[in-house]
Amino acid sequence: MIVRLLFFILVFAIGWVIYRQFAKTIMAKSKSVKKTKDTNHEEPMVKCATCGTFIPKSHAVYDHNQTPFCSVEHKLEHKSQ
Ligand SMILES: [Zn+2]
Structure with a gap:
């Protein structure tokens, strides 16, 4: 026991x-x-103005209006619209 x-x-x-x-x-x-x-x-996320993809602020591409884009291609695409 x-x-x-x-x-x-x-x-x-x-x-x-x-x-x-x-x-x-x-x-x-x-x-x-x-x-x-x-x-x-x-790290805040911003939305691409062309395709709507969320990217980290530091990775985003900005135009003269401070509009964020996911890539230079989308920045140029947005301008041509
Ligand atoms: Zn995009």
């Missing part, structure tokens, strides 16, 4: 240590996910 009790305590202790390690890993992972989400939010 006492041996069984000791066995359960041991299993519980090992389980607790594993759980702590697991929780730490999950916390670290969720923190890094939040960080990547934040960096994504820092």
